[in-house]
Amino acid sequence: xxxxxxxxxxxxxxxxxxxxxxxxxxxxxxxxxxxxxxxxxxxxxxxxxxxxxxxxxxxxxxxxxxxxxxxxxxxxxxxxxxxxxxxxxxxxxxxxxxxxxxxxxxxxxxxxxxxxxxxxxxxxxxxxxxxxxxxxxxxxxxxxxxxxxxxxxxxxxxxxxxxxxxxxxxxxxxxxxxxxxxxxxxxxxxxxxxxxxxxxxxxxxxxxxxxxxxxxxxxxxxxxx
DNA sequence: AACCAGGAATGTA
DNA sequence: TACATTCATGGT
Numbered sequence: 001x002x003x004x005x006x007x008x009x010x011x012x013x014x015x016x017x018x019x020x021x022x023x024x025x026x027x028x029x030x031x032x033x034x035x036x037x038x039x040x041x042x043x044x045x046x047x048x049x050x051x052x053x054x055x056x057x058x059x060x061x062x063x064x065x066x067x068x069x070x071x072x073x074x075x076x077x078x079x080x081x082x083x084x085x086x087x088x089x090x091x092x093x094x095x096x097x098x099x100x101x102x103x104x105x106x107x108x109x110x111x112x113x114x115x116x117x118x119x120x121x122x123x124x125x126x127x128x129x130x131x132x133x134x135x136x137x138x139x140x141x142x143x144x145x146x147x148x149x150x151x152x153x154x155x156x157x158x159x160x161x162x163x164x165x166x167x168x169x170x171x172x173x174x175x176x177x178x179x180x181x182x183x184x185x186x187x188x189x190x191x192x193x194x195x196x197x198x199x200x201x202x203x204x205x206x207x208x209x210x211x212x213x214x215x216x217x218x219x220x221x222x223x224x225x
Numbered sequence: 226a227a228c229c230a231g232g233a234a235t236g237t238a
Numbered sequence: 239t240a241c242a243t244t245c246a247t248g249g250t
Binding site for chain 1: 245
């Protein structure tokens, strides 16, 4: 696993045992809503992003067509509660610009592209980086692209499995190689890590209420892969 | 009243 | 490649 000392499959089972199925990402029924959510939640709480999504829905602006046609000045007012509102408005606009200029405004067809092709397209859009691209691939397009976020890094660091500043690709590859290539597994695992990370692994010393058998930084999971 | 939240782009060395 | 800075609101 290229230097990453861990047992990711076992961790998945333990998280699943501890918390049960999460069946995650709100609004997963609508791919565009997932895309908007992925951008809006960048470095902000989901509750603030969700407020904006509700506001956009009430204003009938939760479609690529509407975002494309609405003036940035008007969008900014609605997006403000999510923070970085000018930047995030520009990001949503940039996605729509790409959608029309390169894919005739056909979101379904865009999301039907092969995983790596779609990932490249997404990464070429202003405001979409590794994590946002993978979240869109996984939860909007239903493709097996594992999402690495701040929680993933924090949890693995607290377990003592990584140093902490490994590259995004390195961590993504580790999960990808350790797991069966399955959308459900990827989505569930990411959700479990976030759920766990929201209440644990934040600070040293380790908490003694950790459901991972209270074994953070012990030898129980360690295994050179 | 600091500090943080499910990042990404940009600039510097 | 590796850091620092900027973007900004709302909750604790």
